[in-house]
Amino acid sequence: MKKTIFMLLALLTIGLMQVHAQQQVLPPLVNVNGIGEVRVQPDQVILSMGVEVREKTLDQARKQVDAKAATIIAYLKKQGVSEKDIQTSYMSVYPIYNSGEYGRTTPDFYTAQKTMTVLVRKLNKFDDLMSGLYSAGVNRVEGVQFKVADIEKYRVEARKKAVNDAKQKATALTTELGAKVGRVYSINESTNGGRPIPMYAEAAMMKTMDSAGADGPSIAGGEVVVTSTVSVSFIIEN
Template sequence: MKRINLIALLIFVFTALQVQAQQSNLPPLVSVTGLGEVRVQPTEVLVSLGVETREKTLDAARKETDRKAASIINYLKKNGVDVKDIQTSFVTVQPLYSRGEYGITTPDMYMAVKTMTVKIRKLDKYDEILSGLYGVGVNRVDGVQFQVADMEKYKTEARKKAVANARQKATILTSELGAKVGRVYAINETATGDGPRPMYKMALQEAAVSDMGGGPSIAGGEVVITLSVDVSFIIE
């Protein structure tokens, strides 16, 4: 056992010495992080909505919820929403009991919930579609997310800006010390944490139809795509 531990220790020391030797042979480097940001107007909106039903029996709650969900899907299709842009995301049925009654075993009623996500590709149809949805059974809206259709295009643009920003930073740092930026030694794209995000012009994230003047109920604002790159340049 002692011999095995000794061999393992020798292997560890040898590996550490190799890493140290490799690091000591590195050329003079300047390492920076470049940031790239692109702001674009959203082209579509993703809405999380659903229907919640309460009935005396489980079967009645389930059937009523299914009926309303079918009406919602039919309404969306009639208003130009492609079936591929409608996705059921959550289904549940549960009993509801009276509060404060110890030992009760029979539920007062049953609650059925079915939610779905809907992608509306025409922003100018958003208010009209949402208003009609309330009329066919929607009684809950859980979220609204603005996004752009061609995300990869804008990611590429943000990536180019990040690389240019990295070179600019490296040039400033080296020029202050009388040196020059050489070729790229290493480059790595890093995550920004939250990815593309909406920047709202108005503090409205609920899908509600406006009661004032019949104008638009929400402002799409901007979608911000941010990328960063870590770059090491050889110093000449």
């Protein structure tokens, strides 16, 4: 009996809460979207590069690629690149069969690859660093990406611009109607951008290899665009 009474009271409470929620009336609101954008020049490069070798045996291929990778890492450290900015991102060793002979189990040779991702913190050192990397054994460039070191600072700046934009829009709308903007009722925000800008690997390699006979840098970082969007509801005051 007590259990039945408790369940009835619980259902009654839930019902009253639902009725109360339905009776709630929203205040007069003005809903606006604000956009803020910041453009900044990148100051760092993420370089993905590596080495590929072909040898008659698996063991020879593995040893050759390991030796060349070690030489590349040693060169990077000698140039002042921190160990934490160097990461092996991919490695493989696989057989190659050029002959069409059916059922052949012995490969013609083995291909071994190692790819490393390097964060270059000084753009003005990129060309010299790349030239040295080719000499150290790099024969593959997978990609080049630009980034901004202190990106969060620009995200904050973009967010402030978006909020100011929203407030200006709300003020303009309410003023035209003889009202004024009150306190904020709700706000939602989304910030994106600031991701590295990719550069095609082939273009990066060709530009760097040709830079020896050209004046000026071989790469152009362009701009990183950081965008923030806010949706704000302001209470309208008469």
